[in-house]
Amino acid sequence: MRRARADVLLAVVASCVSLFAAAAGAQAPNEVRLARLDSSTRTTVLALADSARRDHLPSEPLVDKALEGSQKGADGARIVTAVRGLYAELRTARAALGASASTDEINAGANALHAGLPMRNLAQLRSASQHAGRARVTVPLTVVTDLVARGVPVAVASDVVLSLARAGLRDADFTMFQRNVRLDIERGADASTAAQTRARGAALRGGRSS
Amino acid sequence: MRSIPERWINRVVAELRRPVRVGDDFDDKVMNVVRGMPPHRFGAWSRAIRPRTITISPLLSGIAAALLLAVTLSVGHLIGATRTARASSPRADLASDRGGSTHTAKRRPVQFVLVAPTARKVQVVGDFNDWDATHEEFRAQHRGGGVWSVTAAVPEGHHRYSFVVDDSVWVTDPTAPRVLDDDFGLPNSALVVEGGDVGR
Numbered sequence: 001m002r003r004a005r006a007d008v009l010l011a012v013v014a015s016c017v018s019l020f021a022a023a024a025g026a027q028a029p030n031e032v033r034l035a036r037l038d039s040s041t042r043t044t045v046l047a048l049a050d051s052a053r054r055d056h057l058p059s060e061p062l063v064d065k066a067l068e069g070s071q072k073g074a075d076g077a078r079i080v081t082a083v084r085g086l087y088a089e090l091r092t093a094r095a096a097l098g099a100s101a102s103t104d105e106i107n108a109g110a111n112a113l114h115a116g117l118p119m120r121n122l123a124q125l126r127s128a129s130q131h132a133g134r135a136r137v138t139v140p141l142t143v144v145t146d147l148v149a150r151g152v153p154v155a156v157a158s159d160v161v162l163s164l165a166r167a168g169l170r171d172a173d174f175t176m177f178q179r180n181v182r183l184d185i186e187r188g189a190d191a192s193t194a195a196q197t198r199a200r201g202a203a204l205r206g207g208r209s210s
Numbered sequence: 211m212r213s214i215p216e217r218w219i220n221r222v223v224a225e226l227r228r229p230v231r232v233g234d235d236f237d238d239k240v241m242n243v244v245r246g247m248p249p250h251r252f253g254a255w256s257r258a259i260r261p262r263t264i265t266i267s268p269l270l271s272g273i274a275a276a277l278l279l280a281v282t283l284s285v286g287h288l289i290g291a292t293r294t295a296r297a298s299s300p301r302a303d304l305a306s307d308r309g310g311s312t313h314t315a316k317r318r319p320v321q322f323v324l325v326a327p328t329a330r331k332v333q334v335v336g337d338f339n340d341w342d343a344t345h346e347e348f349r350a351q352h353r354g355g356g357v358w359s360v361t362a363a364v365p366e367g368h369h370r371y372s373f374v375v376d377d378s379v380w381v382t383d384p385t386a387p388r389v390l391d392d393d394f395g396l397p398n399s400a401l402v403v404e405g406g407d408v409g410r
Binding site: 033060061064065067068069070071072073074078081082085086103104105107108111114115116138139142143145146148149150171178179182 | 335337340341342343367368370380385387388389390391393394395396397398400402404
């Protein structure tokens with residue numbers, strides 16, 4: 001009898017321990033992922049991610065940004081500044097692209113804003129793409145960001161991509177256009193001229209850049 | 211005092227030992243009487259509401275209370291964790307955009323190539339692997355002639371990534387679109403993995 005009662009006690013204690021272990025194992029994944037950050041930075045990033053969720057913004061890019069900063073050796077203050085900046089860009093991107101914008105579009109839009117594109121250009125690109133029957137603008141936003149990063153002035157890059165979106169370029173054509181401009185620049189071409197020239201060709205060929 | 215005769219005692223004992231014969235319809239008669247009794251005021255609940263004395267062991271009742279508390283806390287914790295995971299796990303937002311769950315977010319093979327003739331190690335890091343340079347899955351292999359490559363499964367969608375050469379040098383992919391996200395001094399490359407979300 002005494003032995004049986006001891007077995008029951010042991011089973012009860014084991015059940016409690018395993019339940020707590022399961023609960024601990026299922027801890028909020030972001031807390032686990034951000035474990036490498038110092039406590040203060042982690043708390044701030046998690047708070048920003050919570051705010052983003054409440055605002056119906058994607059929170060994952062904020063966590064990614066913090067992890068990137070950590071891996072690149074940035075200190076906590078710099079990480080928090082970058083995450084705050086990205087939060088603002090995500091919010092602006094969503095406002096420009098509309099409530100129906102996907103996470104990818106918002107991400108790409110935030111990157112475009114970071115590169116210097118004005119908010120209204122994002123809205124114009126979205127509107128032009130919708131008129132041309134394009135469902136998503138992730139790739140055009142990625143291309144315009146790349147053009148700016150390669151030295152094409154913001155206004156030129158924006159006009160070029162806008163014209164291509166109006167011409168009804170598909171994602172594959174945008175990718176081909178970006179590759180051609182990159183190769184031209186790498187061969188020594190002026191970035192602005194290369195983008196404008198390749199864009200005219202792509203539009204003339206009905207979306208086939210060569 | 212007069213003693214009772216032995217034979218009387220024997221007769222009484224014999225009578226008590228004699229089996230009582232009950233008729234076959236005895237049970238039915240008893241049950242009919244019971245069924246005929248008026249029902250209790252609270253019917254089926256009468257057992258539950260009747261006052262009774264319960265004996266409690268302090269040790270066992272303490273354990274029972276602890277177990278109940280543990281179950282309550284654990285279930286609450288698990289529900290909270292599940293909600294958080296749904297809201298913020300990697301690519302969960304992507305998945306919800308596409309009407310799927312985190313676990314059903316499609317991953318597609320992507321080849322990463324870097325020409326680095328003097329490198330001893332090349333690793334791909336990005337938002338798809340938490341920028342963690344220890345992922346074996348994203349460690350490039352030297353194919354000869356300075357060409358390093360790795361093909362890994364990446365979730366559909368827009369990503370930022372970079373190469374880490376020899377555990378210290380961050381290098382953008384020269385063939386990929388660039389991202390001017392130089393918050394930490396080092397820009398990244400962009401990658402759009404084709405899927406339902408991208409294109410038209």
